[in-house]
Amino acid sequence: MLDAIDAPAGEMTVVLGPGRPGILLHEAVGHGLEADFNRKGVSAFSGRIGQRVASPLCTVIDDGTIANRRGSLNVDDEGHPTARNVLIENGVLRGYLRDKLSSRLTGAAETGSGRREGYDHIPMPRMTNTFMLAGESDPEEIIRSVSRGLYCPDFGGGQVDITSGNFVFSAAESYLIEDGRVTRPVRNACLIGNGPEALKYVSMVGNDLRLDEGIGVCGKEGQSVPVGVGIPTIRINRMTVGGTA
Amino acid sequence: MNGNYAEWAADIVKQALAAGASDAECTISEGDEFSAGVRLREVETLKEAGSRAAGLRILKGRRTGSAYTSDLSADGIRRMVRSALELVSITTEDPFAGLPDISELGSLAGELALYSDDVAGLPTELKIDMARRAEDAALRADPRVTNSEGASFDTHLGRNAFANSRGFAGEYRTSYCSVNTVPVAREGDSMERDYWFSTARRFAGLDQPEEVGRIAARRAVRRLGRVKVETRKVPVVFEPRTARSLLDNIFDAVHGVSVYRNESFLAGKLGERVASEKVTVIDDGTIPGLFGTSPFDDEGVPTRRTVVIDKGVLKSYLLNAYTARKLGLKTTGNASGGLAGNAGVGNGNLYIEKGSAPPEQLIAGIREGFYVTELMGFGVNIVTGDYSRGAAGLWIRNGELAFPVSEVTIAGNLRRMLLDLEAAGADLQFRGSMAAPTLVIAEMTVGGR
Numbered sequence: 001m002l003d004a005i006d007a008p009a010g011e012m013t014v015v016l017g018p019g020r021p022g023i024l025l026h027e028a029v030g031h032g033l034e035a036d037f038n039r040k041g042v043s044a045f046s047g048r049i050g051q052r053v054a055s056p057l058c059t060v061i062d063d064g065t066i067a068n069r070r071g072s073l074n075v076d077d078e079g080h081p082t083a084r085n086v087l088i089e090n091g092v093l094r095g096y097l098r099d100k101l102s103s104r105l106t107g108a109a110e111t112g113s114g115r116r117e118g119y120d121h122i123p124m125p126r127m128t129n130t131f132m133l134a135g136e137s138d139p140e141e142i143i144r145s146v147s148r149g150l151y152c153p154d155f156g157g158g159q160v161d162i163t164s165g166n167f168v169f170s171a172a173e174s175y176l177i178e179d180g181r182v183t184r185p186v187r188n189a190c191l192i193g194n195g196p197e198a199l200k201y202v203s204m205v206g207n208d209l210r211l212d213e214g215i216g217v218c219g220k221e222g223q224s225v226p227v228g229v230g231i232p233t234i235r236i237n238r239m240t241v242g243g244t245a
Numbered sequence: 246m247n248g249n250y251a252e253w254a255a256d257i258v259k260q261a262l263a264a265g266a267s268d269a270e271c272t273i274s275e276g277d278e279f280s281a282g283v284r285l286r287e288v289e290t291l292k293e294a295g296s297r298a299a300g301l302r303i304l305k306g307r308r309t310g311s312a313y314t315s316d317l318s319a320d321g322i323r324r325m326v327r328s329a330l331e332l333v334s335i336t337t338e339d340p341f342a343g344l345p346d347i348s349e350l351g352s353l354a355g356e357l358a359l360y361s362d363d364v365a366g367l368p369t370e371l372k373i374d375m376a377r378r379a380e381d382a383a384l385r386a387d388p389r390v391t392n393s394e395g396a397s398f399d400t401h402l403g404r405n406a407f408a409n410s411r412g413f414a415g416e417y418r419t420s421y422c423s424v425n426t427v428p429v430a431r432e433g434d435s436m437e438r439d440y441w442f443s444t445a446r447r448f449a450g451l452d453q454p455e456e457v458g459r460i461a462a463r464r465a466v467r468r469l470g471r472v473k474v475e476t477r478k479v480p481v482v483f484e485p486r487t488a489r490s491l492l493d494n495i496f497d498a499v500h501g502v503s504v505y506r507n508e509s510f511l512a513g514k515l516g517e518r519v520a521s522e523k524v525t526v527i528d529d530g531t532i533p534g535l536f537g538t539s540p541f542d543d544e545g546v547p548t549r550r551t552v553v554i555d556k557g558v559l560k561s562y563l564l565n566a567y568t569a570r571k572l573g574l575k576t577t578g579n580a581s582g583g584l585a586g587n588a589g590v591g592n593g594n595l596y597i598e599k600g601s602a603p604p605e606q607l608i609a610g611i612r613e614g615f616y617v618t619e620l621m622g623f624g625v626n627i628v629t630g631d632y633s634r635g636a637a638g639l640w641i642r643n644g645e646l647a648f649p650v651s652e653v654t655i656a657g658n659l660r661r662m663l664l665d666l667e668a669a670g671a672d673l674q675f676r677g678s679m680a681a682p683t684l685v686i687a688e689m690t691v692g693g694r
Contacts, residue, residue, distance in 0.1 A: 007633070009656060009692040010476030040284070042394050042429050042438065120294060157623045159635070163429055163438040164471070166652050168622035168635030189633040190624035192654050192692075240473075242624065242633040242654025244690040 007174070007189035007243025013146050014191065014239040015177060017153030018139070018210035022229030025060055025130050026218065027158040027167040028195045029053075033087050033095070034113070034125040034220075035102035037162050044165030044196050045093065053093045054199030057135055060088040062097060064112060064128030070214040071128035071228035078114035078123050085111045087130075088199070099125045117223040127218060131230030135205025139233035142204045144180040150241055151175045151182050152191070165195035168242075189243040198239065206233030250275075250406035251416040257301060258408050261326050266303035266333070268344050270409035272543065272584055273299045273317075273416075277402045281369070283376040284395035285384075291369070300584025303329045307338040313584035342587075344544065345566040345576055350413040351547040358534040360418040361447035364400050367422075372398045375424050375454050382458025383428035389469060390462045394438060396426035396454075405539075413545035420446055421536070424454050430465040437471070437649075439464035439619075444676055446534055464618070467639065471651040474640060474693045480614040481655055481689040482607065482641065485672060487617045488681035492595055494659055495526060496679070497627045499553055499561075501568025501579070501590045510630040510660055511559060519559045520663035523600060526554040528563055530578065530593025537594035537678030544580035544588050551577045553595075557664075565590050597681040599673035604683040607668050614641035615650065615691050630659035636691075654692035662686050 016024060029045075037043035045053070054060070064073050064082025073082045078100045086094045098106070099114030102125055115126035143151060151174060158169030170190045175182045211230035218227040254271040261269035275297040282290035299322065300313035310333030314325040380396035399422065406416035425442030441461035443452035483491060495511075503509040511519055530548025532538055541547050544566055552560045564572070565580035565588050581591025608616065621635035637651035670683030 007656075009654070009690045011694055040394065041392055042436075044436065122290065122292075159621045159623070161438070161619075161621065161637075163436055164468075164637075164651060166621070166635065166637070168624070168654075170622055170624045170633070187629075187631050188624070188626065189656060190622045190635055190654055192621075192635040192652055194652055240652065240654060240692055240694075242635070242656045242692045244633075244656045244658075 001185060004185040004187045006245035007186040008150065008241050008245050009243045011238050011240050013149035014236045014241065015142055015146060015149060015151045016231060016234050016236070017151065018206065018208045018231060018233050020212040020229065021152055021155050022131050022212060022231035023155050023158050023169050025132055025231060026127060026227065026229050027160045027169055028193060028198050029060055029087060030062065030127045030130045031160050032162055032165060032195050033097055035096040035098040035106065036125050038096050039102050039105050043162045048093050048196065049095070051093055052091050053196045054088050054091040055202040056091040057205045058088055058091050058199050058202055059133040060130070061085065061133065062087055062127050062130045066129055069129045069211060069228045070216060070226050073128065076112045076114045077116045080110045080112045080114060082112035082128060097125045097127065099123050115225050117225060121223050124220060124223070126220065126225055127227050129211065129228035129230065131209065131211060132205065132232060132234070134207050134209035134232045137204045137206050139206040139208050142206055142233050142235050143177060143182060145204065145235065146177045147179055149177040150186070151177050160195065166192065167195055168192045186243065189241055192240045192242060198236065201237040201239070202234055203237050204235040208232045250404060251408060251414040254406045254408035255414045257299065257322055258410050260322065261301060261303050261329065262410055264326050264330055266305060266330065268304040268410045269301065270344060270407070270544070271299060271301050273406040274584060275404040278400065279372065280397055280399045281372045281376050282395055282397045283373060283380055285393055286377055286381060288373055289395060298584055299325065301325055301329050302587070303333055304342060305333045307340055307342050308333050308336045309339065309342050309587065310336055311585045341567055341570045343566070344409055344411055345546050347411045349576060350411060350545045351541065352415045353531060353540040353547050356533065357538050357540060359446060359538060360420045363448040364420040364422050365402055367400065367448060372400070379424050379426040379454035379458040382455040383426050383462040386459050386462035387430070387466050389430045389432050389466050390428045391431045392429035394427035394429060396424070398424045407541070407543065407545055409545055415541055415545065417540050422448055422451060424451060424457055426458050426461045428462050428465045430469055432469045435469045435471065437465055437468035439468060444536065468637065468649045468651065471649045473652045474650050474691060476692050476694065478688050478690050480611050481686045482611070482614060482616045483684045484616065484618050485674065485681055485683055487620050488684040489679050490620055491684065492597060492679045492681050494625050494627065496563070496592055496595055499563050501562055501564040501572065503627055504562050505568050505571040508628050510627065514559045517559055518557050520554055520557040521666045522557045523669055524554055524557050524663060524666050525598040527598060528553055528579070528593050528595045532594050535594045535675050537592055542578045542580040543582040546576050546578040546580060548578045548593050563590055563592065592678055594675065595679045596673060597669055597684070599671050599682045600669035601671055602668060604670040604672050607670055607683060607685050608641055608646065609644040611641045612643060615655065616641050616646055617655065625659070632657050632659050632662065655689050656692060657689040662689065
């Protein structure tokens with residue numbers, strides 16, 4: 001990082017590395033699909049089931065049943081078994097994450113997503129392990145396809161405004177891509193996008209799905225719960241990078 | 246037990262000394278909170294919670310051990326003392342560990358107006374009505390306010406006692422209430438939310454809920470029809486709500502721990518110019534009625550007024566006894582701790598001194614610029630000062646707020662930003678323990694299309 005140059009500013013092609021950059025899905029899509037926001041009609045994803053919200057290369061899953069993962073639970077905090085819930089299938093919005101209250105109010109089935117920080121907290125719809133299924137592309141081929149862009153193999157925290165759909169997440173490690181090669185390290189910058197739009201620009205999905213190493217904590221309305229994220233290497237043709245150069 | 250908590254804490258300290266501690270300090274903390282949540286005029290949640298717990302930190306020579314309990318029976322206290330003593334025998338010696346010097350201990354005299362009975366006695370119906378009035382005013386304020394995330398009215402009553410083995414014992418009560426609402430505005434495909442709130446230590450000190458609702462509605466509506474501007478370098482104006490976050494960053498940079506670890510861009514800069522002469526930063530824990538006020542800090546040291554930055558020159562860090570010893574300085578009365586473990590560092594009322602111009606006048610002087618009303622994400626590096634955050638707000642054109650902007654970033658470096666701070670507005674108002682007026686920074690990069 002001592003040799004890092006200033007990060008670029010503005011829209012460009014971004015390649016996310018596998019694993020922790022899956023926080024993109026958590027912020028851009030996951031929170032906006034929690035059923036409490038949707039029964040209230042205050043999410044940018046409200047009323048959009050069946051609509052195209054991502055490129056056909058994208059299938060996004062929230063799965064609380066994977067053995068030994070940070071976000072996994074046998075049953076949620078309201079006694080309902082957790083499940084493998086398909087959020088986006090080939091780019092089309094499929095479902096919300098529901099707790100007991102949202103399920104009763106909307107007449108739709110529970111998804112095993114009712115979670116609480118502790119006995120003295122109210123359960124809410126929350127994510128478990130959120131990830132994108134692997135695609136066909138070789139990760140090296142994805143980087144080779146970019147003439148100028150940013151490669152981000154690691155990310156720190158993120159945040160989303162559910163109503164406008166705008167989300168940010170902060171790069172913890174990033175490099176310039178020049179003529180298909182990863183070159184110089186750049187100073188850490190945040191990336192910003194809009195949830196229902198950002199994944200429409202996904203043009204390549206790698207065959208290297210990886211789940212993160214298990215350190216994620218998600219905060220919502222003052223409650224923290226452990227979560228997992230994951231993603232293969234993906235190429236996004238348009239995303240705004242918050243640098244100075 | 247309803248008696249004197251300070252005496253109770255002092256008694257626990259005595260038990261610890263009798264059991265073999267060479268020094269000890271005890272905190273007893275009690276809280277009662279209530280929250281009424283309303284959405285679309287219906288009650289959505291009513292929440293009431295009470296807590297009471299004690300924490301003990303002991304020293305044996307230069308080793309520290311600590312424990313806490315919510316079982317305040319005689320047995321529970323004995324167990325806590327025993328646990329702390331068991332731990333102290335296995336921790337590592339730290340030559341800087343220890344309580345503040347006796348000469349540093351004490352409590353502010355005089356009425357600090359931290360507690361008001363009018364918060365304790367409020368009927369539930371009235372609390373619900375406060376939330377309902379705020380939301381209703383927001384929903385009626387503009388036809389484009391079509392939905393709501395609700396409103397809430399919250400109260401908190403607290404009681405804190407602290408005693409240590411160097412003769413300090415004190416206690417104080419606090420009260421707090423707040424009303425807030427989050428309206429959602431819609432026009433065509435554009436949907437935006439914003440919020441507003443009022444907080445006070447006395448119920449009588451709150452703004453009218455109708456006023457809170459109207460401001461929240463205006464803030465949500467003015468975000469409709471947002472534009473993503475082109476990437477460019479322009480002057481950036483932080484309104485008080487977002488300017489406050491710069492104070493958060495300054496606090497992190499003068500925080501004793503980041504300074505002694507040399508993990509701050511302000512470490513080692515005492516006496517140097519670190520900001521423009523428009524910047525004076527004060528931490529004052531003594532102002533009656535405010536949210537960061539207390540008679541003594543969490544180590545029994547009286548709070549005080551500390552000039553952190555004086556017309557751009559760094560004058561002081563914010564320290565507790567431990568970080569002061571590490572740096573060869575004196576505590577500034579900023580110890581802040583939970584029940585267990587070593588005290589951390591917290592702010593009193595930390596603020597940037599106001600300037601003379603009203604915010605409209607500051608904006609009027611800018612041809613093209615960005616007025617930031619919301620910041621997102623965590624993109625601030627206190628070690629290097631690198632700054633990159635998501636932002637939303639209004640574009641300034643020819644001295645006026647022209648149109649809403651969102652899905653952009655603002656970036657720079659805190660070192661540069663503080664030196665480039667051109668003006669502070671006259672609109673300083675405390676809505677929490679940190680407050681800043683409108684701030685103008687000469688140039689930052691706005692990242693957009």
